[in-house]
Amino acid sequence: MAEELTCRRATLEDRQAVVNILTAFGGRDYMPDQYSNMIQDPYFVGVLGELRGEVVAFAGAYVINGGTTMMTKGSRVKEGLQGRGIYGRLWRYLRDTIKDRAPGLKHEEFSCNTENPMFKVPESQRKYSELYRTPINVYILRREIISKLPSDPCIHVQEIGMDELRRILTDKDLSSILFPRRLVINWHVYFPIVENVDVIASLEPYITRSLSPGRDKSSDLIIFGVWFQSTDHLAYNLDVYGDANNVECIVEHLKLHAFKAMAVSDGEIRFMVFAESKLLRPIDVACQQLHTIPGQFFSTHCVAVVRDVETE
Structure with missing residues (x-):
């Protein structure tokens, strides 16, 4: 299914489509309030994935630490489509888009809560290392x-x-x-x-x-x-x-x-x-x-x- 995904930069006009991808944090998501600010921030890059014209995934990151780090924020995939490689494809598109403006990019960082699915995987199998x-x-x-x-x-x-x-x-x-x-x-x-x-x-x-x-x-x-x-x-x-x-x-x-x-x-x-x-x-x-x-x-x-x- 990831092969069918169309990836592109997110715009202000995509706000409602991105908000509709899923209901996060028990309905207390920051995205409805913060999406426009994020997309207009010169240090933020947002991209989205479409299947047959429907927005089904979003990924975004701030470019920080002098261009060496992408700090991901707000990423999401529509329920029922998670675990099918969609986010991985979109994330690579986001990384490559950021590399065009920050060729010295080396690391991805992000912060999350302890309910993140990554913590259900044994630590030895995780792609990420915990900072604190x-x-x-x-x-x-x-x-x-x-x-x-x-x-x-x-x-x-x-x-x-x-x-x-x-x-x-x-x-x-x-x-x-x-x-x-x-x-x-x-x-x-x-x-x-x-x-x-x-x-x-x-x-x-x-x-x-x-x-x-x-x-x-x-x-x-x-x-x-x-x-x-x-x-x-x-x-x-x-x-x-x-x-x-x-x-x-x-x-x-x-x-x-x-x-x-x-x-x-x-x-x-x-x-x-x-x-x-x-x-x-x-x-x-x-x-x-x-x-x-x-x-x-x-x-x-x-x-x-x-x-x-x-x-x-």
């Missing part, structure tokens, strides 16, 4: 409480822009403290290098940073917020890096992100928090101080994986 996994914790904001919090900014916690992020990544000592393995923002996996700043900027993240006065670089805390509108709530992803010793500081960070989320959406807001183990307890205490309600996600961890692009 991060717990996912969900907190539901109580708008009536957040709206009553003082909005006066804490002088030690501030919103920062791309110029400041570029400066942080240029400072190798600070960058290695904050991002010792990878920099993951909104399930996107990056090397913490300056070459990725423009790619990150295309996500339009809301970034807060703090440095406790009189302390060294190890007291830095930085939180990236990126969101999308799901069917019944605003999913606000928070990726947290840095110092785990100051709960009050974490509270101030989360307040700013809560105010930002409330400015974006009038409905229910769910923080999805991704952080190293050392940060989980302080973040949980901070969320309790903000009177959030513990929520649930259908998976417990975000997992980042990698493979050589020539292995397919």
Whole structure:
């Protein structure tokens, strides 16, 4: 069946056809809200597969790490057609399309949840190697409480822009403290290098940073917020890096992100928090101080994986 597949670049006009391929994440898929942004992003390449004129598969990737890595996102195949070689054919078309603009392409990375079918296969038989996994914790904001919090900014916690992020990544000592393995923002996996700043900027993240006065670089805390509108709530992803010793500081960070989320959406807001183990307890205490309600996600961890692009 893969031989019958017609592959081509995806366009804005294909949005509904791609959304209709399948219902993902229990109906809480990001694709309906994010498809247009992804297709218009200069660092993203989207392709689709057609059978007899019907769109049955989609694959996409961001070109990151100075053109050496394709970070796949949003890929899907229509139910009933999975396991027939369609995705493999489409993925190779995507890889070759990206190679035309990034001849130094070497790796594919992506992040997924632990319900991904790859984890049903013995590790020795998987095409991908695991980079790391991060717990996912969900907190539901109580708008009536957040709206009553003082909005006066804490002088030690501030919103920062791309110029400041570029400066942080240029400072190798600070960058290695904050991002010792990878920099993951909104399930996107990056090397913490300056070459990725423009790619990150295309996500339009809301970034807060703090440095406790009189302390060294190890007291830095930085939180990236990126969101999308799901069917019944605003999913606000928070990726947290840095110092785990100051709960009050974490509270101030989360307040700013809560105010930002409330400015974006009038409905229910769910923080999805991704952080190293050392940060989980302080973040949980901070969320309790903000009177959030513990929520649930259908998976417990975000997992980042990698493979050589020539292995397919």
